[in-house]
Amino acid sequence: MNKIAAKLSFWEKTGYGFGDLASVLFWQNITLYLLFFYTDVFGITAIAAGTMIGISRVADAIFDVGIGMTADRTETRWGKFRPYILYGAVPLAIMAVLAFSTPNFGASGKLIYAYITFFAFMFMYSVVNIPYTSLLGVISSDPKERTSASSFKFIGAYLAGLIVSFAALNMAKHFGGGLSTNPKGWQITMVIFAVTAVIFFIITFLSTKERVKPIAKEKSSVSSDLKDLMKNDAWLMLFAVTILFILFVCIRISVTTHYFKYFVGEQDVTLFSKTHHFSFETLASWFNGIGQAFSLIGVILIPWFAGLSGKKRAVTILLIVAMICTGAFFFLKPDQVILMFAFQIVGSVTGGPISAVLWSMYADTADYSEWKTGRRATGLVYSASIMSTKIGWALGAAIVGLLLGIFGFVANEAQNIDVMGGLKSMMSLIPIVAGTIAIIILYFYKLDEPLVLKIKDELEARRVKQGVE
16 A cells, blocks of 8 residues: 555554544533533523524534635644644633633623633634544545544544543532532533543644645635535535434434433333432433443444445435434333333444444545545535534524423423423434435435545546655
8 A cells, every 4th residue: 555545553543533532522511411501500591502502503613614724724744734633722621611610690691601602612622623523534545544543533432422421410410519500510520521631632643644635736725625615516415414414413412411301300210120219310321321332332333334335325224223213212201211221222323323434425525526626625625514513513402492492491490291292302203304304315425435446546546646645
């Protein structure tokens, strides 16, 4: 294999995975607990919180494109993307702690504080995470090696998700003096996660290398890069699929803690002929944690399954099974905890790997664009792709906050029948709509394995001809 397509070492792939291990220590807290934090701890309404999260993520998604194009034009002795990981880690950690802190302000002051700190938190997250994600497209030109590296990335992601899912709510309760709604507990918890993330980001910076260089010698303009992206039909389809898949995941995840607190509540569960009493914090933590654990198992199987069936078919099959498991929650009653966990396990094994396969497919669309145009803009492809996840999360959080308000949700009180029905629907039927549309769009995606390999070979031949290492 040539230099840019060389087999990546286990240690480099592991080091790359540490970057998502760091990122998801922040992201998982946002996805699982941010809405709960704002409504039940920070003290603003569900509609205000959902609107704020939605607006900030849309603005952040637009900003992402600028970060990607800037990174594409960055030239340092460490490469284009790695310096952002090194220099952005500490500011990101600081903003994370501030975003999960509760000031002693009135309602208006709190809302303003939430907007400022969360906007800044997401800004710094983009500054670090977009270059980190773009790094996948330049550490090797071999699609199989990138798929393998992507699996390490998502192993790191799910390990972090596992840690946050099992620990964050209970840590906040512990440091909050036995109350998961004590602001001090959440602040201390985030300090611990933030310091850990900085260490992991440094490991990623030190252990990775950028290898793939653009073939084109001339500098491309911003307008030409954007035109190339808009003409990349494979990328456009993948962009839409990602938004819909994130909606499928986000609506359910954003409401999970509320679902267990207000719909499921405390439960006596019989395991192996012995009855145990569980608080909602324990049930929610174990539900999220088990989901992450079995998602990780699914991610480990990515290279085998994607190689066996092809990436497009793998995503389709996995998503269909995950949708069936999600839909089952509409029929479950509060005391059917065992069945909830059973469907969570199957749905996580199948749904967990989808993001990893999709991100590997984005690297293929970057190659596809270079193959067609002769220009490469890896950072733009990935930043614009991350924009799709931000849009999905923005819409998901806004939908959940809006629906909770419409159904009549009031924090820390017993909920009415409309809220209970809404919690069930957001855990089941509403996500399925997004998943179904994603599958329909994916049917028309044309970058199958034979075409991807053809593109790889032709691009490598061009590099050899032009002497690009």
